Amino acid sequence: MAEPRRVVAVELGGSKVWCAVGQGGALQQPVRFATTTPEETLARVEAFVASQGEIRAIGVASFGPLELDRTSPHFGSLLASPKAAWSHTPIAARLASTCGVPVAIDTDVNGAALAEQQLGAGERLSPCVYVTVGTGVGVGVATESGLLHGLLHPELGHLPAPSLCDFEGVCPFHGRCIEGVASAPALARRTGRRPEELPDEHPVWSLEARYLAHLLAAIVLAHAPRRIVLGGGVLARHGLLERVRHELVVLLAGYVPRPELSDSGVAAYVRPPALGEYAGLYGALLLAQPPGS
Numbered sequence: 001m002a003e004p005r006r007v008v009a010v011e012l013g014g015s016k017v018w019c020a021v022g023q024g025g026a027l028q029q030p031v032r033f034a035t036t037t038p039e040e041t042l043a044r045v046e047a048f049v050a051s052q053g054e055i056r057a058i059g060v061a062s063f064g065p066l067e068l069d070r071t072s073p074h075f076g077s078l079l080a081s082p083k084a085a086w087s088h089t090p091i092a093a094r095l096a097s098t099c100g101v102p103v104a105i106d107t108d109v110n111g112a113a114l115a116e117q118q119l120g121a122g123e124r125l126s127p128c129v130y131v132t133v134g135t136g137v138g139v140g141v142a143t144e145s146g147l148l149h150g151l152l153h154p155e156l157g158h159l160p161a162p163s164l165c166d167f168e169g170v171c172p173f174h175g176r177c178i179e180g181v182a183s184a185p186a187l188a189r190r191t192g193r194r195p196e197e198l199p200d201e202h203p204v205w206s207l208e209a210r211y212l213a214h215l216l217a218a219i220v221l222a223h224a225p226r227r228i229v230l231g232g233g234v235l236a237r238h239g240l241l242e243r244v245r246h247e248l249v250v251l252l253a254g255y256v257p258r259p260e261l262s263d264s265g266v267a268a269y270v271r272p273p274a275l276g277e278y279a280g281l282y283g284a285l286l287l288a289q290p291p292g293s
């Protein structure tokens with residue numbers, strides 16, 4: 001009998017790490033710990049791997065930005081990161097060296113896009129775009145031929161924001177990009193309160209819906225996705241997803257003549273994630289163990 005193909009899936013987030021064993025498409029023994037220094041955090045990942053016996057590969061879905069150009073000697077390393085201590089950490093090279101197995105790596109949002117496309121709300125449609133709105137705003141794009149990379153990977157959270165208000169934004173690079181005006185820290189700076197403490201009727205939610213609709217309109221026009229999955233902590237706000245859908249249809253003004261961009265069809269088109277907090281971890285599993293392998 002063939003030996004089961006066991007892998008380790010790692011979601012390396014900005015504040016927490018998930019590790020799990022993947023076998024036969026299922027995740028087992030998920031454990032979570034805080035993201036601290038690169039040395040301490042990667043040592044804990046290595047200890048998890050070492051405790052699992054023989055594995056075939058490691059899949060990592062990491063916060064970015066990442067070097068994903070396979071011709072680069074720095075493939076799988078973080079680029080200059082807002083988490084300064086992590087800048088230029090060679091994540092993939094280190095894990096491959098210390099664990100002695102191949103390491104597949106992509107961004108956490110690309111991983112989540114792949115997982116939602118293959119196993120969740122994307123229903124295997126291509127392109128499938130995953131958008132998360134929380135501490136940051138991230139976008140991953142799963143196409144028919146794989147996850148989208150080029151000069152970099154998609155960073156549409158940093159799309160310049162339209163002038164809908166005079167808030168200066170919080171992005172250290174751009175001030176007023178979508179992440180700078182619509183992330184959880186932006187909401188907190190704008191209102192002086194934690195987003196989860198704001199009432200549903202607070203006027204900032206209308207503005208939030210319009211900013212996110214601009215991001216989604218750019219995604220529709222640039223990538224022509226057949227499905228958009230929109231999640232993250234900020235989207236837990238009651239009624240926000242519905243408002244974003246409505247504003248998206250208004251903004252596109254009938255230009256994309258598809259039922260998905262109509263008042264009656266948009267709810268099936270812009271969907272909440274189906275995999276919840278495990279989307280990135282399932283993405284890491286699929287990176288390590290592509291379907292059909």
Ligand SMILES: [Zn+2]
Binds near residue numbers: 174175178179180
């Ligand atoms: Zn920005």
